[in-house]
Amino acid sequence: MPTRDNHVNEDDEDDDPTSTLTPKQLEEVRAKALAANAELLKINADIRQFELYASRARARRRMSLASYIFGPTLLLLLYTIFWLPWLNKSTLVAVCIPGFIIAIWCCGAAVKLTKDPGGGPRLKFADGVIRRHSEGELELEIAKQKDTKKLKIADGAFDQKTRRLIYKEEAYADIEKLRTDSKRYRNVNNLLQGILIIGSIAATGASGVASSLGPLRWVVLGLSLTVGIASGFMGYYKYKERSFYLQQTADAIEHEWEAFEVGVGRYKYIKKENLALKEFVEEVHRLKSEQRKRQQNLEQPPETRNAGEL
Known part of the structure; x- marks a missing residue:
């Protein structure tokens, strides 16, 4: 404070x-x-x-x-x-x-x-x-x-105040972009998760009757292959984590925006608008930097990513 x-x-x-x-x-x-x-x-x-x-x-x-x-x-x-x-x-x-x-x-x-x-x-x-x-x-x-x-x-x-105001307006546009990207990754994750669940159940059921119906063995093979591919994509690209981090950053920036507009939180005791704007720009810049670091970490190969998390 x-x-x-x-x-x-x-x-x-x-x-x-x-x-x-x-x-x-x-x-x-x-x-x-x-x-x-x-x-x-x-x-x-x-x-x-x-x-x-x-x-x-x-x-x-x-x-x-x-x-x-x-x-x-x-x-x-x-x-x-x-x-x-x-x-x-x-x-x-x-x-x-x-x-x-x-x-x-x-x-x-x-x-x-x-x-x-x-x-x-x-x-x-x-x-x-x-x-x-x-x-x-x-x-x-x-x-x-x-x-x-x-x-x-x-x-x-x-002047500096105008540049900060421009940055503030761009931050609000960044909220929509972050949420759009989060929704896209979430939809991909839900699709792959649905394929994983339905394919696993269908493969289990089909394998029970495949012994009596020979052609079903190819169906079981296809379902198992689809489930494996979906599981591999989910594990490697981390769609769920990408969506979560993007949504988290968007919510944090929106929280800062609303706190600045109504003068609560860290801006409660800041009387001058220039100082409040400066504090807002610094906080949003920090949130964006943290999001970029998380994104870079997720884009690393799994072995490098796991080593960096230890």
Whole structure:
């Protein structure tokens, strides 16, 4: 817990440097800060816009892939149903006509999305072609905008308080990213765990009757192989641990964010916003560093990882 003496020293260190400037110099500093803030807002808006376009491009790509798989598969299924001898004509009509329309629609959507990929509005490019930005171009543009933002901050266009506020806003975006990554690893772990449980039970049951039914031995072999592969991936890549650490870091950063906003916890006795912001940035930086160390440890080979944990 910070003491009163520490607060006094920190107050001295964080005094406003503009207090020694003349009115004209102060006006110039404020004008420069306003221009820099306006430029920062524009860069942030561009990043959000390109991220939206990239999200739409990924959705169109996934829809195209799903249509390519679902359309022909449905046609093949309808062809198989059509030749089933025990289905009467009325049932075939009720099933095949709607199914055929859906299958043709999926094939048409797949072709259209393949010829018109990407996201965002159609634009005329330097080569004269009117098209959307491709997913790779959007990712590259997002990276360029983020690099521009970092350079603006590093060039001293923003004062220390503004840089800390930028870091604070990026910390909130990091919470969503950490939780998204945690959810992805958790879903993979749950899928493999489900394969492990169902495959183990099915293999045990199938092995009991495999002696009387010869072909079931191959089923038992396939189930055992699937269970072994799932177990190996879970043990080597540590999906559960990755998900847990990512979620833990996201919750810790969110806790710091909320404590800073309402002035509780470590920020209860800090009266000046600059000092509270400084404390917040240091704590979030520590949490991110610890997460990176845990991630690096999990990416090591099992023998190295076990030796480092001893």
